[in-house]
Amino acid sequence: MIFAANFKTNHTRASTRTYLKVLSEKLSAKRTGDRVMVFPPATALDSYKGSFTIGAQNAYPAQNGAFTGEIGVEQLEEFGIKSILIGHSERREYMKEDQETVAAKYSFFMEQGFEIVYCIGEPLEVREAGEKAVADYLLAQFEGIDTAYEKLIVAYEPVWAIGTGRSATVEEISSTHAVLKQHVKRPLLYGGSVKPANIREIISIDGVDGVLVGSASLDVESFSEMILS
Numbered sequence: 001m002i003f004a005a006n007f008k009t010n011h012t013r014a015s016t017r018t019y020l021k022v023l024s025e026k027l028s029a030k031r032t033g034d035r036v037m038v039f040p041p042a043t044a045l046d047s048y049k050g051s052f053t054i055g056a057q058n059a060y061p062a063q064n065g066a067f068t069g070e071i072g073v074e075q076l077e078e079f080g081i082k083s084i085l086i087g088h089s090e091r092r093e094y095m096k097e098d099q100e101t102v103a104a105k106y107s108f109f110m111e112q113g114f115e116i117v118y119c120i121g122e123p124l125e126v127r128e129a130g131e132k133a134v135a136d137y138l139l140a141q142f143e144g145i146d147t148a149y150e151k152l153i154v155a156y157e158p159v160w161a162i163g164t165g166r167s168a169t170v171e172e173i174s175s176t177h178a179v180l181k182q183h184v185k186r187p188l189l190y191g192g193s194v195k196p197a198n199i200r201e202i203i204s205i206d207g208v209d210g211v212l213v214g215s216a217s218l219d220v221e222s223f224s225e226m227i228l229s
């Protein structure tokens with residue numbers, strides 16, 4: 001199983017350091033084969049030691065250059081960071097990243113050999129339109145994406161389940177993952193209101209290879225409980 005924590009715009013450099021120190025101690029009890037990833041904000045990126053992978057929540061598709069406010073590969077390489085989240089619904093929505101932008105970013109980081117956690121997910125109105133609408137919407141989010149890339153991890157995160165406390169149901173996760181698995185033969189994570197109370201149920205669903213956790217990952221006790229329970 002893959003347990004990934006997306007801090008979003010939470011935690012500072014100091015609190016991330018403390019968090020990862022505690023996490024590292026807790027992970028001595030981790031099951032062999034389980035994998036832990038943490039995506040802190042850009043200002044907290046560093047070369048941390050522990051049995052987890054640190055990734056970037058975002059970066060600009062360039063080595064370096066005149067891209068005010070952005071970080072590129074050079075800034076990630078300083079800390080040995082080779083994992084990145086691409087396509088998160090919050091970036092698609094608030095930062096107006098369209099499919100073309102997302103696909104260009106994906107191709108760039110793939111060429112750089114990064115491990116990519118590629119996020120897809122449908123809004124509520126699409127979910128309400130039924131399973132066929134959901135499948136069409138999600139598959140369109142693979143436009144321009146090389147799904148055969150060996151360092152790709154896909155994260156299915158229904159937009160209506162993110163930060164709402166309302167996770168998708170077991171049936172919804174199960175049927176959506178089954179559809180996605182027919183198209184993409186890579187690990188598939190579920191994200192959206194995953195918490196200690198529902199994690200076991202979610203990771204026991206067929207076709208779920210792990211989770212991408214926001215709110216419930218911010219507290220190290222809660223995130224470690226999810227990994228170790």
Ligand SMILES: O=C(CO)COP(=O)(O)O
Nearest residue numbers: 006162163192193214215
């Ligand atoms: O967006 C998410 C992870 O990328 C999920 O966020 P929540 O766990 O807060 O719903």
